[in-house]
Amino acid sequence: MPLSIHDLPAPLDTALADRLRTVDFPTLGHYLEEGFCDAALQRVAGTGKLVGRAVTVRTTATDSTLLHHAAGLVGPGDVVVVDTGGDRRHAPLGEVVVNALAARGAAGAVVDGLCTDIDALRAVGLPVYAYGRTPLTTKLHGLADGSLCAPVTCGGVPVHAGDIVLGDANGLIIAPAGRLADVLDEALADDAEEPALVAELWAGAPLGDLTGATETLRRLTASR
Template sequence: MPLDIRELPSPMDGELTELTDKLRKVDFPTLGHYLEEGFCDPLLQRMAGTEKLVGRAITVRITATDSTMLHHAAGLVGPGDVVIVDCGGDRRHAPLGEVVVNALAARGAAGAVVDGLCTDIDALRAVGLPVFAYGRTPLTTKLHGIADGSLGAPLSIGGVAVHTGDLVLGDANGLIIAPASRLAAVIDEAIADDAEEPDLIAQLWEGEPLGSLTGATETVRRLQTSG
């Protein structure tokens, strides 16, 4: 397959920056109340970094053993970008290590996601950039220069279709990758839900049944009488 190199998006505009600011405020599992798609394989977990990940996807596809395209892409990303690496299903070689992650952090990237493995885990944790992967290994990719790969083209990561420009959300619970328009449609309601949650929890500790507070008990009663 020939190289597929596409033009990367311009820096994030004011509208997108406003949305990402809102997304940093929400509890990501709250979005799970409103969305069904965009949730990556739960085995794809945060390996480094402690902060929430919010950024814009920049997609990179490499072969199992050759990270030439990733090294090229690392010099092109900008502030707020999240490099998303498709290794073609490989679970033996690590394209993300100390040098690549430092290169991304130096350019202001928000994080990195690999549909595979990472390495240099202690160094990655020292850098602090959020890195999501399926695991760790000392076996690394090389710079073979194989004419196969892509930059900016659609990918599938953790079972989720990803396009450059999609928004990437990650924390200790896992990853969400979705178009900005889809997240914009639910973010305000999700933030409102988060604001109401402390009162709900307080009522639980005061003895109120959860089903009474959420309406689930009334629903069950209605189903019983209508069955």
């Protein structure tokens, strides 16, 4: 693909981001199907919840010139999302790039591929998601190929610059802000009700009775 460089996306809605930090991310899975990255794309460094604005970078398999450029543009709350074009041999994310991102206040980094320098990445503490790690790194070839802040694919999910990236120990969700906002109230309500539900389970109540699943099955079998 030809080199394609676009402006950074609109700032993250801080009020929405703050509310998303309070929701249990798997609860969003009760209401959404889209936006969930491949389960094999997992956190390899960092802890806690990741909430940030996607800054998308498309690289070639061996050249990380564009990623180095992008690392100097990001700011607080940004999550660099790297599409390697399906490469699973070279690592564009390592100690230097991750330190560059952390120094500028970035919230995290996601690579649809591999990382390297895993001990150094864990020492930095920036949340990093990858499919694995390797000592084979990308180079600065300066190829006229790739994109910045253009649509990419990560973990099987289409990602646009400005989408919201949510990550924890379970994995990643990347979705437009509006789509997440649509289901957030219901998800937060579910979270608020869950402690009472768990208490009833320990008091002996069957789960199917509490959720209505058992009654649903009774109706289905009665209609045969």
